[in-house]
Amino acid sequence: MRGLPASWYLDPDRAPLEDSTIFAPSWQFVCHVSDLPASGTAVRYDCGGRSGVVLRTKAGGLQGFRNACRHRGARLVEGDAHTGLAFCIDGRLRCPYHGWTYDEAGALVSIPAGQHFDEFDADAHSLHPLHVAEWHGLVFAAFQTPRQAVEQVLDAVAGTWPDLTSMRRVIEPRTTHCAADWKLACEHTLDIAHVDIARPALKPRLFAPLVFELSDGDALRATAAVATGALGDTWSSRMCRQLLRDRQSSPARAEYVYVWPNLLLQLAPDGLYILQVLPGATGHSTLRELRYAATDPGREMRLLRYTHQRVRRQAFAADARLLARVQQGMGVLGAEETGPIATGEVGLRWFVEHCRARLPAPATSTRPMRGRNRRGTTPSAGA
Template identity: 35%
Template sequence: MATQVADAPMTDPLEGWSLPAWTYSDTEFFEAEKERVFAPSWQIVCHESDIPSPGDWHTLDYIGESVMVVRGTDRVLRAFTNVCRHRGSRIVDGASGCARKLVCPYHAWTYDLDGRLAGVPDSASYPVFDKAGLGLSSIQIEVWRGFVFVRLVDDGGPTVAQMMTPYEHMVAPYSFHDLKALGRVTMRPREVNWKNIGDNYSDGLHIPVAHPGLTRLFGRSYGVEAEANVDRMWGDLMDAPSPNWSERMYQRLLPPVPHLPPERQRHWLYFKLWPNVAFDIYPDQVDFMQWLPVSPTASVIREISYVLDDDRREMKAARYLNWRINREVNAEDTALITRVQAGMASRSFSIGPLSDKEVCLRHFCRRLRQIIPAARSEHSPAPGWSRTA
């Protein structure tokens, strides 16, 4: 397994050790993560192709907020909190929809698609107020290669494009702008802390131990590396036919992809963007996966596949086989992270040593300790630490 890591200052006194187990179940640490990690981080909502027409909207709910991305009559995409400025009611329900106006179901305050307050029933009964100042609350939005991201707080951190700068040349051939959804967003609850999902995603050491299918497909070609804001994982399909039917048929039926260079025809590529958004990039499709925190010991995985137009029977078969292969991988990963979450509850475990090959996990631990210094403590500090640390 190949491993690489970007240069980074070695300032963490616990460098080479995992985050302490208490940070995977502690309520105060979880609340600090919501404010310091998730509020200023970019979160993926959808693809531009999911909201092609004026009035189309898509929502994302996380850390107690509901965000909606709306395409205006001017075709511009905007992001707002899904909250009426009158009494705080949610305005739209569900994951997606289309509307000519955004109308609050409580008192029918009405907003234009650009967020401006357009109508207030019985407006004469209200004291004079600045109508222009009571539009929907906007939040920052970025469209990167067709994928729509939002963030609740702008802390001056890098854009998605800046985060992905080291890898733009790798992503460019896959025509992200032209992708279209294959199916719908799937929400998969998991009774684990969100970090356990991310730790597992970027962990290359467990592949030959716990994923026999991926090992049959990749052999020793699986590699990992860590950049400042992105982890990369990769593997190349072996020519030797797998004894597993789904894997063998995928190897056999995956057709040539005209827009990809020769070295990408049998290449699987993974990116994890800080802190919790991943792209699984295959010759046949592109998936995004996002693990959202629900509580200190619960998360939900949000995922969907996107594809380019391709009516070839071999391509349709390859996409189905890809799903079969990764369904098994997901089941294996679910069992792994569940075991880890349960083991972390033991009084016998606090921190563990990290291999020099666990470059992504080392980088993640270092960064989280910089953001929340309490994670440098092997055991949980006294309650109230987050008010001063």
């Protein structure tokens, strides 16, 4: 099997195709249920050019809408700049532009006095709903009908995972620019051949390289034991590995689930780590990192979480330079195909097969990559 053609990482005309065929009908992680603790709390969620808002209702359920007013299209909810969290008084969404107000079911319930329209039908101006689902305390949304229910996708690979509902956010969500196409960033999380080889900087590792199990579904799973040591080790990585072993009976390990197209979940002894790759302009993407854990005030657990996070940051920095190089190399290849993918790269082959199955054939012409010198960072699956 060969990799995707280089043009797939370079052609700006592919972004709308990927949005409509991959992202709109796929489940996208929004937040943890603890981020929506009470009636009226909401989370804004952006993916590519789309924006959605998920709202906790008075009855305790979840409702999702496209984040755009049905009058003149203004974005309804901004929320916190980093978390997207917001609060809607009385569970109502009031547009900041001309004051149209929607209830928690998305119905248009009031228009300020003085705004008159010809033959106006309020029922025809309800908010566009999203598909919203919860799995083990994680909230997902989709802009179009997904191929499968989220339970079907995740139970097949993570049916034995514990309920994560009692976890809480332990660090602020972080979004980071990545100077590479979203597919490259996703492939990098699944690629095992580069581990302990890649330059210019070796990265510290906590767990062994991920070897995913074969799957014909929309999710993969892997289990990785704590690494015995690694080139590029730091004080943090050595300390963290020791704490991981102390924390968990033998063998200390982490479980991973990769959800098509762009989500990696890592369930480690110190909590749940989430990495989501969001598409950006051609040759660019955004990495969204979130972390949830059980409430545990113990000193040892705090040190474990601290060192784990330090190692992840170091790994991100090392991967940043690497992925920027790969994206630049794609610009040199242009219309050529990339090379073969090793038979042992189960995750990478699965990802490429999914892309080929859902995207039309590549364009024959390529365009220059834009902004190739912008700084960015990248994901690290095994950290």
